[in-house]
Amino acid sequence: MTHTKPSDAGMPNPEPYQPQAGWRAVAGLYHAFFTGIVLSTVTRKGTPAAAELVYEIFCRQRRERFLAGLRKLGIDGLPPAVAAAQYHYLSNHIGGVAVQYMHESDRKAWIRYNAPRWIWSGTALCGIPSEVSRAMLAGWHAQNGVTLGNPRLGFVCTKQAADGQSGLEGYYYEYDHDLEPHERLRFARNEEAPDFDAAAAPTLPTDTWPQARLDKAKRNYAMEYVRTALPVAANLWGPHEAERLLRLTARLIGMQFYHETAAQLGTPVDKSADSFARFMETLARAQDDACEIGGFGSQVYQRGWTLMDSVSDAHPCVADAWCGLFEGALAAHNHRLTLRTSWHKGKQGYAFEWAIEGD
Numbered sequence: 001m002t003h004t005k006p007s008d009a010g011m012p013n014p015e016p017y018q019p020q021a022g023w024r025a026v027a028g029l030y031h032a033f034f035t036g037i038v039l040s041t042v043t044r045k046g047t048p049a050a051a052e053l054v055y056e057i058f059c060r061q062r063r064e065r066f067l068a069g070l071r072k073l074g075i076d077g078l079p080p081a082v083a084a085a086q087y088h089y090l091s092n093h094i095g096g097v098a099v100q101y102m103h104e105s106d107r108k109a110w111i112r113y114n115a116p117r118w119i120w121s122g123t124a125l126c127g128i129p130s131e132v133s134r135a136m137l138a139g140w141h142a143q144n145g146v147t148l149g150n151p152r153l154g155f156v157c158t159k160q161a162a163d164g165q166s167g168l169e170g171y172y173y174e175y176d177h178d179l180e181p182h183e184r185l186r187f188a189r190n191e192e193a194p195d196f197d198a199a200a201a202p203t204l205p206t207d208t209w210p211q212a213r214l215d216k217a218k219r220n221y222a223m224e225y226v227r228t229a230l231p232v233a234a235n236l237w238g239p240h241e242a243e244r245l246l247r248l249t250a251r252l253i254g255m256q257f258y259h260e261t262a263a264q265l266g267t268p269v270d271k272s273a274d275s276f277a278r279f280m281e282t283l284a285r286a287q288d289d290a291c292e293i294g295g296f297g298s299q300v301y302q303r304g305w306t307l308m309d310s311v312s313d314a315h316p317c318v319a320d321a322w323c324g325l326f327e328g329a330l331a332a333h334n335h336r337l338t339l340r341t342s343w344h345k346g347k348q349g350y351a352f353e354w355a356i357e358g359d
Contacts, residue, residue: 018266020212022286023219025264027096029283033253033325034225035124037233040249042127045237051135056232058139061224066140066147075202080153081172084144085109086202092118093204094214095221100196104171110193113168117161125161133162134185137170142185144172151178158191169193223287227307230318239317246321254328261329271334273298273356279333280326280354298356305350319343319350326354334358 041050066087070076075086082103088111089101097118102110119136120128137157145153152175159169171193234242258279259269265282268275274297281300284291288306293299307322308314323341330339337358344351 019286020215021264021266022282023215025261026283026286027219027222028264029253029257029261029325030219030222030226031118031121032257033250034222034229035119035121036249036253037226037229037246038120038132039124039127040245040252041233042129042132044245047129047131049237050129051131053229053233053236054132055135055139056236057225057228058136059143060228060232062140062143062147064228065224066144073204079106079174080145080148080150081107081174082109084141084148084153084172085111088141090202090204094209094217096218097221100193101201102194102196103200104194107174108171110169110171112159112193112196113161115161115167117168120162128162130160130162133160133168138185141170141172145174145179145184150174152176154179154184154186156186156188156191158188158193219286223307227311230308230321231311231314234315234317235313239315242315243317243321246318247324247327250321250324251328251331254325254330255332256328258329258332262333269333273337273358276330276333276337276356279329295355300352300354300356302350302352303348305352309349316345319345319352323352323354330356 038050038054041053067076069091070083070087073087073090075083075090077083078086085101085103086109089099092099092113095118098114100110100112100114102112104110116122117125134157137155141155141157144155145151153172154175155170155172157168157170159165159167161167230242230246233246236242237245261283262269262279265279265286267279267282269279277293277297277300281291281293284300284302290303292301294301305319308318320341323339323343326341327339330337337356340355340357342353
């Protein structure tokens with residue numbers, strides 16, 4: 001196949017690219033995609049399957065990110081309860097999530113995820129069963145002591161937004177004895193967190209975390225949830241069921257968020273194949289993927305896949321499912337057009353080709 005460079009395809013010169021606007025667009029789209037995956041699992045496979053999925057997602061993220069994150073943030077030398085709580089405060093702050101941190105002692109430190117909850121944004125909170133919210137705590141917070149090699153560290157949950165309370169709240173506590181697995185997560189709804197004092201909370205150094213780095217980190221934060229969720233779903237459900245449900249979810253999210261995402265990217269929405277190709281190219285660039293337009297504006301070529309390049313156990317079904325985002329977006333852009341997709345993974349990594357067809 002002969003590839004035509006964008007400059008040869010009769011496309012107008014693009015406006016100067018604004019990377020931070022692109023990062024915000026990607027963050028919003030992938031945030032919605034992750035929440036949609038959980039909601040689709042609740043409604044189409046049931047609460048137990050959704051709880052298992054969320055548990056495995058957060059277990060995987062904890063194994064892959066927690067210890068390295070402590071070192072990156074420079075808090076790995078703190079007492080275990082304090083380090084775990086500060087990690088959640090600082091890492092979520094980087095991701096744009098409102099979290100509070102309250103130090104009570106070196107053995108007891110609180111965190112509070114205020115309303116509105118980022119992870120279950122908007123009306124999605126109404127569709128999240130209590131068991132799914134608990135699964136997140138069981139997969140990450142309750143296991144921080146295990147990851148740190150401290151079997152005395154557990155987490156006590158005092159509030160859950162999914163239960164109609166004012167937020168997700170609780171504290172890390174280092175007991176005097178080793179905890180049994182069922183003791184690592186405890187609920188104490190009668191307890192109340194102390195007030196948050198921003199002046200006493202840890203801060204990120206502005207010289208190493210300037211605004212531009214924070215903006216890009218928010219994009220990476222949202223993408224990380226999808227990067228984890230796709231292979232976990234495939235491993236749990238098998239490739240055929242995973243592709244069916246994930247691709248459907250991707251189509252729904254693509255339809256619902258296309259106009260919002262296109263507006264953030266600054267791409268036209270005139271129903272033409274050319275303008276949709278520009279949308280795909282700009283979105284790819286905002287994800288750090290190499291992309292070009294050819295075929296007189298009706299074909300899009302992407303080399304590499306930042307989202308999944310580093311994931312060694314990604315089944316091929318996750319690529320097919322992910323392409324549903326563009327199928328749904330095209331349906332919202334112009335439902336008379338169709339998207340023909342082909343991709344392969346070779347020694348140089350992933351390569352995608354899309355053809356936008358129709359009148």
